[in-house]
Amino acid sequence: MRILQLELKRLLKSRLTWILLALALVFSVLLAYLPASYCYSNYTDESGKAVNLTGPASIAFEKERQADCAGSVTPERVRAAVERYQACLAQYGVTESYDLPEGVYEQEILPIAPLLHGVKEAFADPDTGMAPALSTIDAQRLDDYYGVCEARLASLMAMEQADNSPAQRKAAQMYDRVEKPFEVYPGMSPTVMDYQNIMGFLVLLFCVVIAAPVFSGDYQSGADDILRCTKHGRRQLGLSRLAAAFLISAAAFIVCVIVYLLTANSLFGWECTKTSIQMVYSILTLADMDMGQLQRFFAVAGLLSVLASVSFTLFLSSRCKNTATSLAVALVFGIAPTVIYMTIPGTAAVWICSLLPASGTGIQTSVLYALTDFEFLKLGGLPVWTPYAMIGACVIEIPLFSFLALRSYCRHI
């Protein structure tokens, strides 16, 4: 325990560690504010003057405008919203909302927009996936809205996982377990989750930079020879170093994610976190979660990804003779999921991205995007949903690379 304390003290004495931790905290607040700052609303006031609102003022305005939508997304309410939409378009003799006269969309359609989310997707053509115009949907069919959604999921999975019928069945089972009717509380933006992803990615990189010199720094400086000749200078020191790096990384990520979520949810409103993720992402999303649960689930997945990346970095650090090499290789692996996702097509990329430690909170490929996608890996005959594969890989990698790092450090010559 004393060695762990001293090791923590040693890591925290480094100016670089403090700079990175401070930067992580600043980014957490900044990135939480940015999605709110992008919100934009406009309306015409009683005197006929156009009013533009941005940031928190816009969020508050939109919440008020869509307040009547809040609550359960029952088929009746969806049908009523679609009928109102269709009636509005019929009144003005148009087939698309963007053909409506100026101001009508804001007054008539936007207040019911949250309830219309996903309707076109649910009624998409089962063969082509093309979504119809809302004005062409038979409103009567909305009486069995969730049945339509289930049928659409089946046709979607038949397209996405054509040769993987176990995955199709698994997806149907998962969607069946999703609590319905969905809930919606206007105001939440999916950008909040995107920025949580970016925040997690930055903290991951910072933690990798902190962990990279843990072993290799002493190899490089020659301090290692003295330390490994001491009574506790091998296994116990190695374990303490692993524990110290994990504790600092975990603490940094947890603090940053708490700061981020407190800031973002305070700006967008805590009631928004009760919105079903199907009302923010695809209406067919397989996970049975609301936005708050998604935030927490993604935070835990991000933490596991950070710890897996740190574990891998510590392993590299125990193998490399200098800090520059361990840092360079660790950073390459940190950004590898993003690069692989963008450059390698098909199943190979899904497999690699699911297995790499940094995938959990990578840019463009992360547990967040996997959660809102319909990718399954075939593990033998077993269909494994990619978010579970990513989390499972991290859970295995944390102890595996820690063990290899310790072994490598103890045997270092």
Added chain:
Amino acid sequence: MELQIDHVSKRFKDKNAVRNLSLSLTPGVWGLLGANGAGKTTLMRMIAGILPTTSGEVKYDGVPIETLGEKYRSVFGYLPQEFGFPQEFSVGDYLSYVAALKGLPPRKGRRRIQELLERVSLANVQHKKIARLSGGMKRRVGIAQALLNDPEVLILDEPTGGLDPGERVRFRNLLSEFAHDRIVLISTHIVPDVEYIATCHAVIKNGKLRATGTTEELVRLVEGKVWSCTVSSEEAPEYESRLSVASLRSEGDGRVSIRYLAERPCSADSHLVPPRLEDLYLWMFPQNGGENERRRERA
């Protein structure tokens, strides 16, 4: 208490650094003498357990040090030839860190650190970052850390490099006091540093043990081979290139006194002088002149 080096060899890719070396170290100060590349550091790293042997074993009281593991390391102190420190530490922080790794209880550790800082004259810089210390001060920090756990086996690889003459004297005194009932092995190029404090010496050349014994025993090997003569200063360079010269001293009247090693005197006015350990070192590890001469002699 005995540290046995039992038929130890170390082979790197293209070089046999240590060849079938056996030596039994008993309590006292041992000087490990050898030229650069003789295998001293490799041998010390194997004794420290940070470099595995290719063959043979290092045993402490009859038990291989790998088997003893922590038990061996808890009675072991080591100062490598080249070493560094974690850059972020002050002197005091670093010694506290090493004391914890050596398993010293906090209170005892603090007391021992203060004691050693006084002994190596670093008490006034204990809050200073190690990175800001001079080379000599850093080496004294290294010496202090090696002594922290009051080790039974102390291995010091070139401990006096970078120390000024006063510091070297203080170091020798510290070691003389410390060495009682302990095994201390010091490798050095600076022969006088071990000549008077080492009870025994081991001479290593090309990875092989060439000689062991007390200073007196070893010095006897060059008895009758150390000569002194006086030549003109113009002749001195010629003598220097031809002979294994131990020292040159200007006599002030255009004459130079030369102390040299040779089987036979090089001039009629040469006379035998009492040998020293440094002479043995030069004899066994000749530089250009002496080597040429001995080659000629062998021929």
